[in-house]
Amino acid sequence: MSQGRDIFFVSNSVDEIGGVTTWSHQMARLLTDRGHRVHLVGICPVEENIRQSFSAELPYATTTLYDERPPSPRTLRGIKGKLNAPERRRQAARRAGMLEQAEKLSALFREAAPGAVVICTQVWAMEWVALADTKGLTVIGMSHESYEASHKSSRAARVRRHYKDVDRLLVLTPEDADLWIRSGMDNVGSMPNPLPFMPDAPAPREAKVVASVGRLAFEKGVDLLLDAWSETAPLHPDWTLRIYGAGPEEASLRAYCTSLGLDDSVEWMGSTGDVLGALRGASVFAQASRAEGFPITLLEAMAAGVAPVAFDCAPGVREIVSHGEDGLLSRLGNTVELAGHLSRLMSDKELRDRMGDTAFRDVKRYSSAEITDRWEELFSFLQR
Incomplete structure (x- = not known):
């Protein structure tokens, strides 16, 4: 087996209930078992009622950048927006906070050995990865939803904006990859989710x-x-x-x-x-x-x-x-x-x-x- 890599998974959070979090921890464990050094990074913490519980002693590192969720961005429109001094101050503070947290990411990335990989599992998290220093690292972006679902929300536009220059954008199926490619993205591939378990025998199927x-x-x-x-x-x-x-x-x-x-x-x-x-x-x-x-x-x-x-x-x-x-x-x-x-x-x-x-x-x-x-x-x- 080749020498292990430093692999960073960057997500919205490291412990939110949902498929992306479960997938991230599963892949972290699988890659750790192959000798890689894995670090899960979350942008911000989540409320108690939507938090998954994980073992206190994980075989890989986890980090959450913010102590609390950062303020949401707002668009300043027209003259009225430009003259809205409190909102402009809020936006400037948000940007300064993002740069501060991105520097934490840069510090983590700078400690990585050659051949390191950053896997951004959600496009919101990519806003911080894009501000960080990823020179010399392979950056992979992911969309864990179908092409159609992305285009029913604001995420499709953000995928195009934030993932256009990554080394590879991975979606879940070849069919979805083809749709993204036909729509103008030229760095797209596909990668399916792995099975969480593989039993030795099928279920008895006796219960109605x-x-x-x-x-x-x-x-x-x-x-x-x-x-x-x-x-x-x-x-x-x-x-x-x-x-x-x-x-x-x-x-x-x-x-x-x-x-x-x-x-x-x-x-x-x-x-x-x-x-x-x-x-x-x-x-x-x-x-x-x-x-x-x-x-x-x-x-x-x-x-x-x-x-x-x-x-x-x-x-x-x-x-x-x-x-x-x-x-x-x-x-x-x-x-x-x-x-x-x-x-x-x-x-x-x-x-x-x-x-x-x-x-x-x-x-x-x-x-x-x-x-x-x-x-x-x-x-x-x-x-x-």
């Missing part, structure tokens, strides 16, 4: 349970899943929908569940630290997201050998699931179609076992070893 795992937030579409379940549940009175997760929509989703008359067939399980255990207690997996990047929960379900039913909401979903072979995909928002796919798997044990076994085999292409190999190959390629 459909599992859903994810944050209870609008984009995850749990309301749409409940709509589909209201069509499916009367046909399968001996089946249960278990919803694992917590989030801002929980109270309204529970109320909606009650209004649909589903309380007898839906179990709210809360967050779980044992996703594999949750999936091994199910026979079908359901995902009704409105938007996704490269959904880790789909990978997890397939790694557990549980056939997924999902909305085809992003290239990442199509990349992971081969419709009709290792899962079933529905058109985005079509809850009748989603209900039909759920019912088909719930009615046919042979079909769900066959698809679950195929999923278990197919998903091995995203094993942590395979994806870590790809990262190391990219580091070597970009260093040339």
Whole structure:
């Protein structure tokens, strides 16, 4: 094995609940295991209610630049904006604070050995990386959402602005990379997420349970899943929908569940630290997201050998699931179609076992070893 590199992951935070944070810590651990010196850097801390807990003794360093979240930028428009002295002072103080924190990044980067890599996992964090001294380092920017999702927000414009000069912009699928390239970005490649686990055998699939795992937030579409379940549940009175997760929509989703008359067939399980255990207690997996990047929960379900039913909401979903072979995909928002796919798997044990076994085999292409190999190959390629 070649001598390890200094690798910096720079994110909005090091401990916010969410997929990017979980991914960052997973990759940090995988690369540390390969002999690299990894440092996770967060721009600012997060509130207690959205903070993930991690072991106090991580095998890699973590740093948070700010003690509290910095003020948000505002655009000074026209003569009135230019004459707004308090706002101009606030903006100047924000800029000075950014430069001060960027100097902390520069100090970390200057201590790195030749061949060091900076991986900016979120475009907001890139505003600080861009102010830091990265001379002699390879800088990789990332977007953990689909091209379409980026363009439904202000993030697409920021990706173009802040990532245009990085050594590589990585998105989650070749399809998304092609869209960015066609739109004028010439430094784009793709890198999928790795599997968090790879069990030795698929789940037993004996329980009459459909599992859903994810944050209870609008984009995850749990309301749409409940709509589909209201069509499916009367046909399968001996089946249960278990919803694992917590989030801002929980109270309204529970109320909606009650209004649909589903309380007898839906179990709210809360967050779980044992996703594999949750999936091994199910026979079908359901995902009704409105938007996704490269959904880790789909990978997890397939790694557990549980056939997924999902909305085809992003290239990442199509990349992971081969419709009709290792899962079933529905058109985005079509809850009748989603209900039909759920019912088909719930009615046919042979079909769900066959698809679950195929999923278990197919998903091995995203094993942590395979994806870590790809990262190391990219580091070597970009260093040339």
